[in-house]
Amino acid sequence: MKIRRKLLISYFVIVALFIAAGATMTYNTLEMAELQTAVEKQIEINDNAYAYAQGLDQKQFGTLIYTMDNPQEGERIMVASAETIVEAETYLKTALTDKPELLAKFNEVVDIDWNTINPAITEISAIYSSTTLSGDEQVAQIWTQLGILMNAVNQADLKLADVRSVTIGNVEASTAASQNYANFSSILAVASIGAMSAASIAMAIIMGNRITIPLKKLADIAQKVSLGDLNQRHYLKENIDIKTGDEIDELVDAFKRMINAFRMTEALANEPEVIVAQ
Amino acid sequence: MTVEQDCLAVLAKDLGPAARTFLIRVCRQQLQKEPTMLQTEDIDRLALLCYAGIQQALGIPTAEKVKKSLMELK
Numbered sequence: 001m002k003i004r005r006k007l008l009i010s011y012f013v014i015v016a017l018f019i020a021a022g023a024t025m026t027y028n029t030l031e032m033a034e035l036q037t038a039v040e041k042q043i044e045i046n047d048n049a050y051a052y053a054q055g056l057d058q059k060q061f062g063t064l065i066y067t068m069d070n071p072q073e074g075e076r077i078m079v080a081s082a083e084t085i086v087e088a089e090t091y092l093k094t095a096l097t098d099k100p101e102l103l104a105k106f107n108e109v110v111d112i113d114w115n116t117i118n119p120a121i122t123e124i125s126a127i128y129s130s131t132t133l134s135g136d137e138q139v140a141q142i143w144t145q146l147g148i149l150m151n152a153v154n155q156a157d158l159k160l161a162d163v164r165s166v167t168i169g170n171v172e173a174s175t176a177a178s179q180n181y182a183n184f185s186s187i188l189a190v191a192s193i194g195a196m197s198a199a200s201i202a203m204a205i206i207m208g209n210r211i212t213i214p215l216k217k218l219a220d221i222a223q224k225v226s227l228g229d230l231n232q233r234h235y236l237k238e239n240i241d242i243k244t245g246d247e248i249d250e251l252v253d254a255f256k257r258m259i260n261a262f263r264m265t266e267a268l269a270n271e272p273e274v275i276v277a278q
Numbered sequence: 279m280t281v282e283q284d285c286l287a288v289l290a291k292d293l294g295p296a297a298r299t300f301l302i303r304v305c306r307q308q309l310q311k312e313p314t315m316l317q318t319e320d321i322d323r324l325a326l327l328c329y330a331g332i333q334q335a336l337g338i339p340t341a342e343k344v345k346k347s348l349m350e351l352k
Contacts, residue, residue, distance in 0.1 A: 260336050261294035267335035268299060 003211060003246045010203040017199055021192030028185045035178040039171050045095050046167040048088040049106070053160040055085035056113065060153045063121050067128055067142050078121070085113070102163050109156045109163075116152035120145045214248045218255060230263045281316040281351070285324065288347040292332070292340050304328060318352060325349050 058081035066074025089110060096103040124145045127138055279287075282301070289297035304327050305313045309320060316324070325348040333341035 257290075257292060257294040260292055260340065261296040264293050264296035264300055264332070264335050268296070268303060 003248070006207060006210070006246065010207055014196060014199055014203065017192065017196050021188060021196070024188055025185050028181045028188075032178050032181045035174045035181070039174045039178070041095065042167045042170045042174065045092065045102075046164050046171070048091045048095070049160045049163045049167070051084055052088040052092065052109065053157050055081045055088060056117065056153050056156050056160075058084065059117065059121070060149055063124055063146070063149060067124060067146070071128070102166055105159055105163050109159045112152050112156045112159075117149055117156070120149040120152065124149070210244060211248065214244065214252070218251065222255070225259060225262070230259060230266060280314070281318060281321070282313040284351050285313070285316065285321075285348060288351065289328070289344060291347070292336070292344055300328075300331065304331060321348055321352050 059078055062074045062077030062081055064074070065077060068074075092106050093103070096106055124142055127133065127141045127145065130138065133141065285301060286297055289301055293300055301313050304324065305311055305316065308327050309316075309323065311320075325345045328348060329341045329345040331341075332344055
């Protein structure tokens, strides 16, 4: 294998480690972003469920004000509560479509609102406006309807609390999962930095040794040959007969040939008759 | 390629720049001819002569290798 290819492979090993770590961390970040979106949605559901519960409480409060000889203020509060409730209901019915259990629970709240709370308020309004009932009868019947109203609002609040509790549970689960991804990313970052550093150092040492050790030996021999020691051929054979499969091999072969040439030239010059007369 | 060029190519693998001088010496002194006049039938004798010369200067393994390579030229 040529030196260039070896260096490229070392480089690609490190780059592959880097890409693998980067890809995993990117995946984690995307997962965390997805969880963040889910958390935001759950919080929004929770806020709207709370707003719906507030709207019901406001409606109940408005009814009380209405019956306390302040019908105009009571109606104003009830209208404001209706706006809050409609807005929250519209959002929740859309947001909970992919969560049928929560949607069913919320629909129960809406049923209570429409089938118990609103009729009770209508009944209270009718009793309050009635001219046929005596004062005591009016008070008694209004208290009865207020009791029904309060009981229904309590039931609705409990069901909405269940919905909010589920969303808070989801938020906690998503936050924990996100935290796990964050922890894993941190560990991965440290581990990958360590692995890449170790791989880089190992590659540098291995590649450095594979290239420099034979070259250093060759330089030592070249130094001796340049000073006239042609017996380096034996040294070369025994010590640098390394099959690295790269340009170092080619260099060693060329060096051997050069020493042979020196030796042969020297032999021919000194004893031409002996060399060629065998 | 001529026989001389083939022989030079074989010798140069181990003797490098000394190959030509060595071949000329062997041809002139032992075969009594110029390298350019080498024929295929001279290769056997040339291989033996090269073996004898190289084994003294460079050792038997190199001499064997050169001899074998020269014989393959036939």
